[in-house]
Amino acid sequence: MGYIRFPERLRHGLGCVKWIFFFIALLIPLWVAYPLFAPAVASDLRQPYCQLCPGNYILPLLVGDINGVTVNFKSATTIVMSMLGLIFSVTLIVGASLKRRFWCPYCPMGLLLSWYRKISFLKLKKDSQKCTMCEACYNACPVEIEQVFKEREKEDVTFSDCTLCLRCIEYCPEDDALRATFLGKTIYRSTSKGFFARQHITPGDREKK
Amino acid sequence: MNRKTIKESDQLQRRKARFAQGLVHSAETALAGLEDDPDLPQGMRYFIDVMRGAFTGDQKGRFSNPSHFQGADNRKVIGTYCLMVPEELIYAAGAIPVRLCGGSYEASSIGDELVPRDTCPVVKASLGFSSLNLISLYQRCDVVIIPTTCDAKRKMGEELAAFTEVWMLEVPHVKESEGSRRQWLEQLYALKKNIEKLTGKRFRGGKIRRKALDAAIKMVGRAQYEARRLYELRRASPPVIPGREAMLAINAYGFDTAPEWTEAMALLNDELKTRRREGRSVYSEHAPRILLAGSPPIFPNWKVPSLLEEMGAVIVADESCMGSRYLYDPVGTTEKSVTDMMVAIAARYLMPCVCPSFAPNEDRLYRLLQMVDEFDINGIVYHVLKGCVIYDFELIRVEKVMKERNIPVLRIETDYSPEDIEQLRTRIEAFVEMLGRKKSKMKRG
Numbered sequence: 001m002g003y004i005r006f007p008e009r010l011r012h013g014l015g016c017v018k019w020i021f022f023f024i025a026l027l028i029p030l031w032v033a034y035p036l037f038a039p040a041v042a043s044d045l046r047q048p049y050c051q052l053c054p055g056n057y058i059l060p061l062l063v064g065d066i067n068g069v070t071v072n073f074k075s076a077t078t079i080v081m082s083m084l085g086l087i088f089s090v091t092l093i094v095g096a097s098l099k100r101r102f103w104c105p106y107c108p109m110g111l112l113l114s115w116y117r118k119i120s121f122l123k124l125k126k127d128s129q130k131c132t133m134c135e136a137c138y139n140a141c142p143v144e145i146e147q148v149f150k151e152r153e154k155e156d157v158t159f160s161d162c163t164l165c166l167r168c169i170e171y172c173p174e175d176d177a178l179r180a181t182f183l184g185k186t187i188y189r190s191t192s193k194g195f196f197a198r199q200h201i202t203p204g205d206r207e208k209k
Numbered sequence: 210m211n212r213k214t215i216k217e218s219d220q221l222q223r224r225k226a227r228f229a230q231g232l233v234h235s236a237e238t239a240l241a242g243l244e245d246d247p248d249l250p251q252g253m254r255y256f257i258d259v260m261r262g263a264f265t266g267d268q269k270g271r272f273s274n275p276s277h278f279q280g281a282d283n284r285k286v287i288g289t290y291c292l293m294v295p296e297e298l299i300y301a302a303g304a305i306p307v308r309l310c311g312g313s314y315e316a317s318s319i320g321d322e323l324v325p326r327d328t329c330p331v332v333k334a335s336l337g338f339s340s341l342n343l344i345s346l347y348q349r350c351d352v353v354i355i356p357t358t359c360d361a362k363r364k365m366g367e368e369l370a371a372f373t374e375v376w377m378l379e380v381p382h383v384k385e386s387e388g389s390r391r392q393w394l395e396q397l398y399a400l401k402k403n404i405e406k407l408t409g410k411r412f413r414g415g416k417i418r419r420k421a422l423d424a425a426i427k428m429v430g431r432a433q434y435e436a437r438r439l440y441e442l443r444r445a446s447p448p449v450i451p452g453r454e455a456m457l458a459i460n461a462y463g464f465d466t467a468p469e470w471t472e473a474m475a476l477l478n479d480e481l482k483t484r485r486r487e488g489r490s491v492y493s494e495h496a497p498r499i500l501l502a503g504s505p506p507i508f509p510n511w512k513v514p515s516l517l518e519e520m521g522a523v524i525v526a527d528e529s530c531m532g533s534r535y536l537y538d539p540v541g542t543t544e545k546s547v548t549d550m551m552v553a554i555a556a557r558y559l560m561p562c563v564c565p566s567f568a569p570n571e572d573r574l575y576r577l578l579q580m581v582d583e584f585d586i587n588g589i590v591y592h593v594l595k596g597c598v599i600y601d602f603e604l605i606r607v608e609k610v611m612k613e614r615n616i617p618v619l620r621i622e623t624d625y626s627p628e629d630i631e632q633l634r635t636r637i638e639a640f641v642e643m644l645g646r647k648k649s650k651m652k653r654g
Contacts, residue, residue, distance in 0.1 A: 003544065008387045129579050133572050134561035136541035139552055149560075150385070152571070171541045192437060199541065201430035 004099045005144060014105065022108035025049040044077035051081040054089035100142040105161055114160035122164055123181050124148070126157045130177040137168035137178065148178075170198060224319075225343055229266075231315040232344075232509070236264035239511040243454055248491045250484075252477030253454050256461040260508055263346050263464040264313070285408050288350035288373075290335070290365075291358050292530050293380050293558045297540065298401050300467065301417045301425035302408040307346060308463025309353065310531065311335035312507025314625035323368060324361075329596035330624045331507065332361040339372040346464060347373075352407060354400070356380045358566040359599055376403060382567055384559050394555040401551070422550050426540050432467045435474040436536035442481045443525050444584055447490035449481045452501065452524025453514035456532045460508050463531070491523075495652075497644035498525045500580055502607065503592035503600045505531035510625045513592050516634055522641040526584040528577060529592075530564060538562070565599035573603065574610050581616055588617045588644045590637075595624040617644065 006014070028048045035042035050056060060068040071086065072078040095102035104110060126148065137148050143161045148168055151157050157178075158164070164180070172178045172190030179189035196202045240257055243249065285304040289296070299306040311317065311334025319341060320333030338347045355366040356378040366377050379396050381389030401417055409415030436459060443455055458477060462470050484490070499522045506514055506529065517524055527533050538561040542553045563573035580586065589611060593601045601622075608618050619640045623629055 003549070007391075129575050129582070132538060132561040132576065134538050134541070135556035136553070139541065139549075139556055140543045152575075171543065173539050173541060195539065195541065196430065196434045196437075199427070199430060199539070201427050201539070202434055 006099075008146070011105070011144065017106045018108055018111045021049075021106060022111050024052070025108045040075070041077050044075050045081070048081065051078075052085050052088055054085070054092045057085055057089040058093070101163070104143050104163060110161060110163070117158050117160065117162075120158065121183050123156060124158045124162060124164065124166070124168070125155050125179050125181055126151060127155070127177050127179075128152050130174050132174060132177075134173065136171045136173060140167045140171035142167065171195065225341055228315050228319060228341055229343055232313055233265045235314055236260065236509040239509045239515070242511065242515050243457060246451065246454070246491075249454070250450060250477060250480050252473065252480045253458065255473040255476075256458040259461040259465050259470075260457065264344070264509060266345070285351045286349045287404070287407075288347070288353040290354070290362060291356045291380075291564070292535055293356040293358065293562065293564075294354045294378060295397060295400070295554045295558050296467070297422065297425040297429050297554055298397070298404055298417065300428060301421040302404045303421075304351075304404065304408050305466055307350060308531075309335060309338070309347065309350070310463075310505070310507055311338050312510040312531075312625070313338065314510065314627065316341070317625045324365075327596045329361050329504075329594050330510075331505070331594060331597075332365045334507075334625065336365060336368055339369055342372065352376060354378055358564055359597075361596065376400070380559070380566070383569075384567055385569075390555070390559065393559050394552065397551060397555050397558075417547075419545065419547050419550075422547060423542070423545055426542060426550060426554070428467050428471075430539055432462065432471045432474070433536045433539045435471050435478060436462075436533075438478045439474065439481070440526075440533055440537070442478060442485060445485045445490075446498075446585060447494045448492050448496070448498070448523045448525055449484045449490060451491055451518050452499070452527060453511060453518050456501075456506065456514055456524070456527055456529075457508060457511070459533065459535055460531050462536060495645060495649055497522045497587040497641055497648055498585055499523065499641075499644075500525070500577070500584065500586045500589045501527040501529070501532075501592060502577060502589055503529070503604075504594040504597045505529035506592065507531050512623065512625075512627070512630060513590070513621060513633070516630070516637050517590060517641070520634070520638050520641045522588075522637075522644065524590075526580050526586065528563075528573075528580060534563065565603045570603065574606055577607060578610060578614070581611070581614060586616060587648055588619065588640065590640070591618055591620045593620060593622045595622060617647075 028045060032042045032045050032048070045051070057069055060066075069086070070082070072082040092103060128151065131149065133149055135149055138144070138146055141148065142165060143163060145159050145161055147159050148157045166180050166188055169178045169180060169188055169190045173192055173195040174190060175192050177190050179186050181187065240261060243253070243257060287299050287304050287306050288309040289299075289306050290308075290310055294306065296306045310331055311320075312331070313334050316337030317330040317334040318337070320335070320337030323336050323340060324333060338344055342348055350373060352374045353369060354376045355362060355369070357363045357366070357380050366375050369375050378400060379392070381393050383389055405416055439455060439458065442449055443452070458474065499517060501514065501517070501524045506512070514524060538557055540550075540553050540557040542550050561572070563570060563576050565573065577589075581589075589607070591604055591607065593604070604618075604620055611618050617640070619636070621633060621636070623633060
């Protein structure tokens with residue numbers, strides 16, 4: 001069975017989801033700290049992001065504690081939050097087995113970090129002339145970034161969802177078309193030879209020796 | 210294939226005999242031109258034999274011996290046109306792909322009567338071959354797959370249906386959009402099913418399995434690896450192999466099976482590698498380095514490559530669907546499931562392909578610029594087969610970007626007929642001379 005890839009339109013539509021989580025993670029805690037209105041609701045929210053976090057429900061299971069996997073009936077707020085948390089837990093378990101990096105495109109942390117990508121030490125760079133637009137990097141990309149192979153102008157192709165896993169470089173069959181730089185110094189680059197060895201088409205250097 | 214014995218009139222018989230004679234003659238002339246090379250690499254012999262077998266009925270050739278494919282082996286043979294037909298699917302189903310794009314003058318003059326006057330000679334020759342049904346390469350095909358690339362190829366599908374079973378493969382022409390890529394993937398799934406139906410009885414379940422597909426991808430991948438090695442070796446300065454020979458070796462892939470071809474190509478590459486190490490070259494360092502772009506020269510139409518190298522230039526690179534582009538882009542599988550492999554195959558046969566039937570086709574300009582840099586090109590010969598509008602169209606853009614780089618471009622419009630050979634010789638001679646002067650001036654300056 002292969003991995004699912006969402007169609008482009010759906011991916012675009014889901015783009016707002018990370019902003020919602022960002023709001024939950026950063027702005028609601030402010031309201032909890034300074035409950036200017038509806039203080040009852042605010043106090044039960046505590047750390048809203050942690051109440052939704054699937055880790056809250058899944059991790060205790062690992063040590064055999066099943067008490068956490070219930071709806072918390074303490075108040076209306078906790079009922080809603082714990083139910084949402086349970087839904088997230090199930091979605092995540094199912095999603096993770098169907099799709100690579102199921103959660104990453106919606107992670108508020110990724111959104112936060114993406115604002116600093118301009119000054120990042122580690123960067124993904126592309127030589128447009130060497131690129132044959134073969135789409136191999138897109139098929140290899142766990143967060144499905146299309147722009148890397150479509151980009152024809154810019155050299156810097158570190159896009160906002162990029163986790164810098166460098167799988168695209170691994171799967172690029174062109175010499176030097178893609179490379180990773182650390183403080184401007186190339187630390188990893190795509191090679192034709194490496195591609196054929198990693199695809200097990202030719203024996204790799206290690207196997208030869 | 211229609212195997213009905215049709216009562217043939219004397220006239221047709223005579224015509225067939227004349228055709229066979231002419232074809233053998235022109236193929237032998239082209240091959241003799243290669244064999245005359247005193248520096249011919251030993252590894253080239255195999256590819257010359259493959260061509261001889263395919264076009265002159267020589268017994269050494271794989272396709273002249275019917276028992277090899279349908280008697281003893283009973284494997285299905287699938288004819289393909291263009292380079293968008295995934296060979297991996299054909300090999301995975303236990304069948305053999307054969308590239309049928311025609312390059313024979315004799316066949317094109319027979320096809321002349323079957324199509325409008327302005328059709329390109331590739332289509333004329335392909336139809337000519339199929340209508341006469343003489344060459345075993347065409348006889349042996351159980352089915353023919355035609356991608357809908359240019360207008361001529363598309364309409365050829367309709368005409369060919371009179372002689373053989375034809376499957377059309379719809380290629381989207383705007384490859385950037387996600388919709389067209391999805392549609393292409395669906396087309397390939399449909400093709401997979403058809404191939405399974407054709408060969409189904411031969412293996413368990415009648416389906417292309419994961420392991421078979423993976424093995425086929427690797428098999429074609431090895432051929433591509435060797436083709437890329439040749440591509441790399443041709444970058445050497447001074448050159449280690451004449452372009453007309455390297456192009457013939459790649460061209461022979463279409464008429465051979467992948468494992469045999471790969472083996473022969475590995476030997477040739479090893480030989481050329483030794484040559485490069487020893488600094489042995491077939492040309493002087495002053496010979497102008499040419500990139501042959503545009504319409505594909507298909508064997509036995511070796512007119513332009515031979516003329517160019519006769520005049521002292523060397524074709525170090527070619528950008529044609531029967532040459533370097535044929536085996537350049539590999540399939541990059543990320544997971545070993547059928548779904549992922551199909552996605553990777555679909556990507557490989559659509560996205561990096563720079564056939565001018567796609568629009569927009571800016572990728573081709575990038576590819577040409579990259580080749581100019583990689584191969585240290587002095588000039589481009591842009592081959593346009595009469596009637597091939599799309600390649601001619603792109604010349605405008607190619608000339609524009611090459612002007613910025615100060616790379617001269619010579620447009621040569623011709624067909625398969627030998628009539629204009631002297632006229633071409635004069636033009637090519639002048640072009641090569643001009644490049645040679647420019648090159649030595651740059652060396653001195």
